[in-house]
Amino acid sequence: xxxxxxxxxxxxxxxxxxxxxxxxxxxxxxxxxxxxxxxxxxxxxxxxxxxxxxxxxxxxxxxxxxxxxxxxxxxxxxxxxxxxxxxxxxxxxxxxxxxxxxxxxx
Amino acid sequence: xxxxxxxxxxxxxxxxxxxxxxxxxxxxxxxxxxxxxxxxxxxxxxxxxxxxxxxxxxxxxxxxxxxxxxxxxxxxxxxxxxxxxxxxxxxxxxxxxxxxxxxxxxxxxxxxxxxxxxxxxxxxxxxxxxxxxxxxxxxxxxxxxxxxxxxxxxxxxxxxxxxxxxxxxxxxxxxxxxxxxxxxxxxxxxxxxxxxxxxxxxxxxxxxxxxxxxxxxxxxxxxxxxxxxxxxxxxxxxxxxxxxxxxxxxxxxxxxxxxxxxxxxxxxxxxxxxxxxxxxxxxxxxxxxxxxxxxxxxxxxxxxxxxxxxxxxxxxxxxxxxxxxxxxxxxxxxxxxxxxxxxxxxxxxxxxxxxxxxxxxxxxxxxxxxxxxxxxxxxxxxxxxxxxxxxxxxxxxxxxxxxxxxxxxxxxxxxxxxxxxxxxxxxxxxxxxxxxxxxxxxxxxxxxxxxxxxxxxxxxxxxxxxxxxxxxxxxxxxxxxxxxxxxxxxxxxxxxxxxxxxxxxxxxxxxxxxxxxxxxxxxxxxxxxxxxxxxxxxxxxxxxxxxxxxxxxxxxxxxxxxxxxxxxxxxxxxxxxxxxxxxxxxxxxxxxxxxxxxxxxxxxxxxxxxxxxxxxxxxx
Ligand code: SF4
Ligand code: SF4
Ligand code: SF4
Ligand code: SF4
Numbered sequence: 001x002x003x004x005x006x007x008x009x010x011x012x013x014x015x016x017x018x019x020x021x022x023x024x025x026x027x028x029x030x031x032x033x034x035x036x037x038x039x040x041x042x043x044x045x046x047x048x049x050x051x052x053x054x055x056x057x058x059x060x061x062x063x064x065x066x067x068x069x070x071x072x073x074x075x076x077x078x079x080x081x082x083x084x085x086x087x088x089x090x091x092x093x094x095x096x097x098x099x100x101x102x103x104x105x106x
Numbered sequence: 107x108x109x110x111x112x113x114x115x116x117x118x119x120x121x122x123x124x125x126x127x128x129x130x131x132x133x134x135x136x137x138x139x140x141x142x143x144x145x146x147x148x149x150x151x152x153x154x155x156x157x158x159x160x161x162x163x164x165x166x167x168x169x170x171x172x173x174x175x176x177x178x179x180x181x182x183x184x185x186x187x188x189x190x191x192x193x194x195x196x197x198x199x200x201x202x203x204x205x206x207x208x209x210x211x212x213x214x215x216x217x218x219x220x221x222x223x224x225x226x227x228x229x230x231x232x233x234x235x236x237x238x239x240x241x242x243x244x245x246x247x248x249x250x251x252x253x254x255x256x257x258x259x260x261x262x263x264x265x266x267x268x269x270x271x272x273x274x275x276x277x278x279x280x281x282x283x284x285x286x287x288x289x290x291x292x293x294x295x296x297x298x299x300x301x302x303x304x305x306x307x308x309x310x311x312x313x314x315x316x317x318x319x320x321x322x323x324x325x326x327x328x329x330x331x332x333x334x335x336x337x338x339x340x341x342x343x344x345x346x347x348x349x350x351x352x353x354x355x356x357x358x359x360x361x362x363x364x365x366x367x368x369x370x371x372x373x374x375x376x377x378x379x380x381x382x383x384x385x386x387x388x389x390x391x392x393x394x395x396x397x398x399x400x401x402x403x404x405x406x407x408x409x410x411x412x413x414x415x416x417x418x419x420x421x422x423x424x425x426x427x428x429x430x431x432x433x434x435x436x437x438x439x440x441x442x443x444x445x446x447x448x449x450x451x452x453x454x455x456x457x458x459x460x461x462x463x464x465x466x467x468x469x470x471x472x473x474x475x476x477x478x479x480x481x482x483x484x485x486x487x488x489x490x491x492x493x494x495x496x497x498x499x500x501x502x503x504x505x506x507x508x509x510x511x512x513x514x515x516x517x518x519x520x521x522x523x524x525x526x527x528x529x530x531x532x533x534x535x536x537x538x539x540x541x542x543x544x545x546x547x548x549x550x551x552x553x554x555x556x557x558x559x560x561x562x563x564x565x566x567x568x569x570x571x572x573x574x575x576x577x578x579x580x581x582x583x584x585x586x587x588x589x590x591x592x593x594x595x596x597x598x599x600x601x602x603x604x605x606x607x608x609x610x611x612x613x614x615x616x617x618x619x620x621x622x623x624x625x626x627x628x629x630x631x632x633x634x635x636x637x638x639x640x641x642x643x644x645x646x647x648x649x650x651x652x653x654x655x656x657x658x659x660x661x662x663x664x665x666x667x668x669x670x671x672x673x674x675x676x677x678x679x680x681x682x683x684x685x686x687x688x689x690x691x692x693x694x695x696x697x698x699x700x701x702x703x704x705x706x707x708x709x710x711x712x713x714x715x716x717x718x719x720x721x722x723x724x725x726x
Pocket of ligand 2: 043046047048049050055056057076077078079080081082083084093094
């Protein structure tokens with residue numbers, strides 16, 4: 001193969017067939033607000049905890065949509081409410097976070 | 107003289123009354139014992155000690171009279187409402203007391219019968235006109251009239267609640283309705299029954315005319331030959347009393363005995379530890395569903411939210427409707443207004459926090475990875491005994507911290523800024539969500555940072571932080587005084603360290619819930635503002651101020667629902683057409699700003715505009 005001096009990046013295609021969405025759907029039923037999120041990241045930018053423990057609500061929501069385990073991140077939320085003040089979609093983020101904390105079955 | 111008319115002093119009509127009385131007393135004793143047993147050990151001890159402490163005994167007696175009988179708090183609210191409640195309560199109380207005195211004076215051998223004081227007029231005959239009894243006849247009729255006037259007002263209130271200063275009253279349950287009508291009936295029936303016997307037992311200005319009417323209506327010959335015609339009304343009176351006492355434990359009238367338990371519990375200094383047990387139970391059962399908290403609650407600007415006010419929390423807790431209890435517990439803003447207006451002192455927010463606290467979360471909060479070393483290090487640097495903690499919410503409104511810093515510089519205060527580059531949340535939102543363990547973790551970290559600054563004054567901009575620092579951080583013990591910036595700058599201004607030029611702008615002050623009702627600070631911010639401009643009033647202010655709608659206390663109110671609350675709060679603030687709406691909380695400021703049609707500023711920003719560089723001390 002000719003060396004062009006760069007390589008193809010590893011595929012970042014998401015194969016949704018391999019994603020376990022059950023938790024997300026269960027959550028969306030209880031908390032339909034989550035479907036309104038456009039993953040703008042305002043919440044993360046405003047987050048009080050973020051700089052200290054990496055908390056990012058945008059990543060939590062994204063993770064749930066990709067079927068990854070977000071428990072550790074969620075546990076770092078201090079419920080300060082700044083994310084709900086800045087969310088352009090008017091999502092009740094604190095309640096969303098509380099519901100996420102309850103929906104896991106340990 | 108007054109003498110026995112019935113030789114054996116008994117008539118079967120008293121049986122319903124006796125049964126009802128036995129039931130209600132038995133029920134209440136069991137209930138009180140249960141509440142007592144539900145108290146944690148140390149509370150039980152505290153309670154018992156308070157019962158033998160002279161100061162609390164006196165307080166208990168005073169409160170029982172002022173609250174249960176005279177309804178002083180309602181009088182202060184609206185005289186007509188106060189009169190309605192106290193006329194029934196106090197009038198009835200006096201009828202019972204006077205009944206006992208009559209028996210004790212005239213027929214002491216009957217004192218051991220339970221029913222004599224209640225049905226006195228049936229069992230006695232007046233022998234010869236002596237003046238001895240007439241004072242009592244008059245008093246009995248007088249207090250009966252007092253009660254009847256209260257009952258008539260109560261009937262009017264059902265139709266015209268606005269005359270009593272209430273826009274909305276509570277919806278009655280079926281049992282409440284039975285209780286209400288049987289209560290209303292007791293006293294007219296008593297009047298009728300006593301009217302039937304007044305020519306024998308004696309009577310006064312109410313019972314005598316009734317007797318006269320009765321004699322004329324039933325004037326057929328032979329009707330009065332025996333005295334049997336009297337019995338139906340006395341039976342009706344006794345049965346009605348029995349009905350009332352049987353529904354009492356299941357209706358709102360349970361508040362009568364419950365409050366007698368609540369007052370000593372409260373005076374013993376107990377706190378709510380469980381939303382369903384012990385002290386909380388006494389509070390919930392003491393609520394007479396007066397409905398005063400409905401109008402007070404800022405959530406009820408939306409009709410649908412009426413069901414989330416504290417009166418319905420109490421009702422659902424009594425019913426044990428778990429789903430509704432959870433919903434109501436989560437909706438509340440925790441603004442504290444219902445507790446402020448409540449005559450019983452039902453602690454709406456505290457009940458809800460206790461309820462939230464029993465919830466289980468599969469993912470617990472964990473802040474062990476939060477590294478506070480950089481924060482403690484930077485807190486330790488610099489000089490100055492004043493440490494400024496802006497609060498995380500202030501990060502969204504940097505104008506506030508800029509104003510505070512500018513004012514500190516203008517007054518020549520040496521300070522350090524603890525969270526200039528971000529800090530932790532104070533933990534109060536977590537506390538209000540009922541997650542005590544998590545909140546304690548956050549608070550421990552913050553406390554460490556604050557103490558490492560070596561300050562003696564902690565200056566804060568956010569009332570939410572202020573309240574939790576004061577109440578849960580135990581900082582005073584560590585030699586740190588917590589002060590909100592509105593209070594701090596007021597003291598600097600009054601001591602001449604800060605000079606403020608007066609302007610003609612009209613300013614209205616919005617009391618943040620946590621600063622006003624939460625911490626009792628109303629005057630200092632107003633004094634400070636009055637230096638900068640012309641202070642105008644809001645329609646409802648100070649203790650009655652309306653939550654901005656942004657409160658972190660509520661878990662479930664969403665963005666759209668909050669809009670109505672905020673608009674209502676703004677309307678209230680603009681009653682006197684202010685030029686600027688001033689508040690002292692970053693959260694109120696952001697929330698009000700969202701829909702305001704005029705500038706909304708923090709008190710530090712406003713004052714900074716008019717503060718002159720170099721106060722007296724520095725120019726001296
Ligand atoms: S701010 Fe709101 S819309 Fe944006 S990512 Fe966060 S939750 Fe989603
Ligand atoms: S509530 Fe939680 S997620 Fe939202 S800003 Fe505060 S710490 Fe971050
Ligand atoms: S909680 Fe207080 S204000 Fe509300 S209905 Fe009960 S007694 Fe009245
Ligand atoms: S605390 Fe405020 S919002 Fe909550 S029920 Fe009481 S008045 Fe309503």
